[in-house]
Amino acid sequence: MKRSLLAGAVAALAFSLAPPAQAADPVKIGFMAELSGPQAALGQDMLDAFMLVVDQNGGKLGGVAVNVLRRDSQLKPEVANQIADELIEKEKVPIVAGITFSNIMMAVTKKLTTAGVVVVGANAGPAPLAGAQCSANLFVVSKQNDQFAEAMGKYAVDKGYKKVLAMAPNYQAGKDYVGGFKRVYKTPLADEIYTPLNQLDFSAELSRIAAEKPDAVYAFYPGGLGVSFVRAYQQAGLIGKVPLLTVSTTDGTTLPALKDSALGVMLSSAWGPDLPNPANQKFVTDFEAKYKRTPSEYAAQSYDAALLIDSALRKTNGSTENKALTAAMKAADFKSVRGSFKFNNNNFPVQDFYVFEVAKDAKGNANIKTVSKQLTAHKDAYGAECSLK
């Protein structure tokens, strides 16, 4: 017993006397996303796109070797919290990227940013973090959650729809997405239908819609829910009769399961595979070549996150000293796959938003096609509440 204690003490001493990390050591980047469970498709797209950039640069970002530590947050805030602790205390990472869901982001961001870790969000963009709780260490490359919905609201105004009915799952993000739509589409909605998150079947709601005959239906059903919802909408014979305006419902993660049943569905996003800028063309070609599937907006956002980290580390010559790194991040000196891109005062993007339609592409597959640009250099609604400059 005594001997092993002594051995332990010696080992600990030896460990603490070990030379400090050399500059040549790879920069550790924690990548946290949903990599298992029902929503793993989103996380997998994010991870694959991020690793695409790292692999193309020979395991480097910004000219320095990086070590990407993949962590599965399992859509459980308590698991995400443990991962954050581990990344801060044990791995001592300077950067954490990824983060798929808003509730996960709300759970870990404060802990990470106060520990001096720079967080590069590649999907979630909850309102509180864009407003009063914004941080100089948090950069959200994707969007503020309300923005896709605002673009769709603008589209509904432009189209002159008078009677719009909204449908979403009954949880916080569902209400936020309807709220964002209403901020721009000011006409009172004909109705708002909130369905339980685990609902199997939408026929009761769709029978009502068929009877009420609105000008359009606005819907937010992410992931697998979107597959069931759009399927049911199509089978009820509503596509073509009542325009379906969606956000985060029909995208690269659900189209493979929907195929032609989603033809004619409208969606809004900041990114589509046919955006004409060269960075995007390269991204789509490379992604399809490597992973044999069409990328989603989650992949595009995460690809941009990797490019942002690449540009920042290049500016600092690989140093992860906090002040230099955040200043380099804020400059957003990279070619985004979404075209023009810069950060608002709260480190959320200022970017363009488009409306797309699901249509057949050149290969005859159902894919998303640009219809119109709805918002140009659009800022989120919460920047004014943030104290950052």
Added chain:
Amino acid sequence: MSLFLSQLLNGVQLGMLLFLLSAGLTLVFGIMNFINLSHGSFYMVGAYLAAATLARTDSFLLAGLAGIGGAMLLAFAIERLALRRLYARDHLDQVLATLGLIMFFNEAVRMIWGSQPVFTAQPSWLNGSVELIGFSYPSYRLMIIAAGAVVALGTYLLIHKTRIGMLVRASSTHPDIVGALGVNARLLNSLLFSVGAGLAALAGWLVGPIVSVQSGMGDNVLILALVVIVIGGIGSIRGAFYAALLVGLVDTMGRAYMPQITRQFFERSSADAAGPALASMLIYLFMALILAVKPNGLFPVKR
């Protein structure tokens, strides 16, 4: 009026779906006294196997055969290898083991077919809709109603009118006597378990074209199936049938009319918050009500 009728039909359709899901569960739970939480996994495996077969052969019926047959074989193997050791142990051990199986199967289908939901189509001969009195209804959904009715009749006849059914019923109450009469009770259990899994897979095959076929699709469904068998009386096929129809109708009618009803009583904003919440609670309230009146469910099985 035609809206009400089509909502009624929606309710019946959901009920039939729930019946297909809960028939196997109630058999295994009631007759073998075994809690099988992994029942939803066989539903998922059935859906995946059917989707994979459909993609290769383009035949809806072959897809069904592969889905059901594959899930039954899998269930037979799992029962032999793992679950049969658990029959003599208490329910908590069974819950623990089958919960583990859920995780195993969820990750296994993800490793094989990826995390994206997979595509399955309904057969083209069921693509249209049928004109009923004053409204049209998708023919595929009518087919689900018909399939549920056939399975209900079939299992009823199997359990109550055949020799196998008699042995199954007998071994649920007097397993030792049945064994003493020279019947292989263990084989009977394995068969019963795989028939239950086959029914779940049948449901998975049929719902493939209308829901999202993805890892974890069986988890939510399991909760509804448990509600159904508790209301119907554990072990009773007849109970599961009526309970599934009632749950389907209560749930559909609740979702269709609850928001309007709450608006009659409260002002708009609080009604909009209360309506959907009440509608999603309705089946659980219904279950509580039934259990208060009939603690063993609607059709308790006599022991």
